[in-house]
Amino acid sequence: MGLISNAVKPQKVKKFLYSELIPGSVNSGRFVRTFDVVIVGGGVCGAFLGYCLAKQGLQPVVFDCRNSGNTNCGGFISNLALKKFSLLEGFLSLEHRNDNEYHLISPSGKKVVFRTESNKKFVSFLPDNLNRYLLDSAIRCGCKFIPEKVVDIYSEKGLWKIKTDFRTTRARIIVGADGVRSLVRKTVCEPLSREDLSIGFGYLVKGFPEKRFIKRFLKNRTGYLRINDLGKCSSIGLVDKLCNSEGLKAELDIIIKQESHRLRPFRKWSTLIPSPQNADFFKQSCTGKNWLLAGDAAGHVNFLTGDSLLYALWSAELAAQAIIIGDLRLFDSLWKQEFGDELIKAALNRKLFENRNLLETLIAAAQSSNTLSDILFQFFAGDERIGEVKKRFLVKLPKIFLESTVLSLPGKIKNCF
Secondary structure, eight states, X not given: OOSOOSOOOOOOOOSOOGGGSXXXXXXXXXXXXXXXXXXXXXXXXXXXXXXXXXXXXXXXXXXXXTTSOXXXXXXXXXXXXXXXXXXXXXXXXXXXXXXXXXXXXXXXXXXXEEEOOTTSOOEEEOHHHHHHHHHHHHHHTTOEEEOOOOOEEEEETTEEEEEOSSOEEEEEEEEEOSOTTOHHHHHHSOOOOGGGEEEEEEXXXXXOOSSEEEEEEOSSXXXXXXXXXXXXXXXXXXXXXXXXXXXXXXXXXHHHHHTTXXXXXXXXXXXXXXXXXXXXXXXXXXXXXXXXXXXXXXXXXXXXXXXOHHHHHXXXXXXXXXXXXXXXXXXXXXXXXXXIHHHHHHHHTHHHHTOHHHHHHHHHHHTTOHHHHHHHHHHHTTOSOHHHHHHHHHHHHHHHHHHHHHHTSOHHHHHTO
């Protein structure tokens, strides 16, 4: 039941289309008008939701202060996201960012390298570029954009009032697509707890080999080191649970110093990431009579794979369906049916993949087995669901064992095979 049938024609856009901003007297503090839908947050989720609604003839309003956060951490686009959302192909035609080597490194340093094929793209990108592309696409379809930071939200007489430093706007429906620190979420329910958050800290650097994506698991942490090639630069960062983040920056600085002969940092970044510890988290409602939470604000991230883009877009598309139908509570049924089970499985299997001995064994075995190497790539690149990965692993286990055994034999015996 997809809403998006045609991708926006790719075209390079250098700046936001401010000709579509909401008119009103700056600093007047008066109401401009009452809007049907106001989306707080113009990142991937909020911008795509604005696009979906505008494509169906609505005129949503997106509030976002572009300087409110730092999104230079770098992201990746999985094959699942590419297959599901054709709009991404237009973005890729502008970015030309294809990583052809995926390095997976164990806590002790064992490494398996997966070289991607043309039909198995792995694409790194700067989130700011994708945000801009999606927001401009939404504006061209009729979405309104106000580049102001929302400082207060409250309900009065059945309407939402959204305040910035320059104006107060009214809305019948408010959508929180404003990330981990969501002001909308804090207004309508409990904010994300410290236990359900992870943090990433890193740098944009120069001097790193091109067309590589590296994920290295750490010895003394439950998180990982990630390096994305972004074209003109790369992003290197450490990710771990927020409650286990002490010393994260110092540890990364040591790694950078060890590689100082080639890595040249020029900008730092940090980001909070939803990472629910308990599967019961996903039983919570993300909607009310006249409000809805989507994307990171709803906690819709698969922390095992690190894929937030897929669920940001998916969450936005399903939210648009519920809004258009006129039943916001339908959103809860839709996301739980379509991807809720995957997020629950990720939470349930989290401790399994935090087991360093297991990761060490899997990566060591993958060095000798192309089949296992492919399965690990499909999983950590977010290209297959957890259930499908487990099933394929069990089916291919005899072949994995045979490959590992044959490749470990002396050369003469191995040639007999």
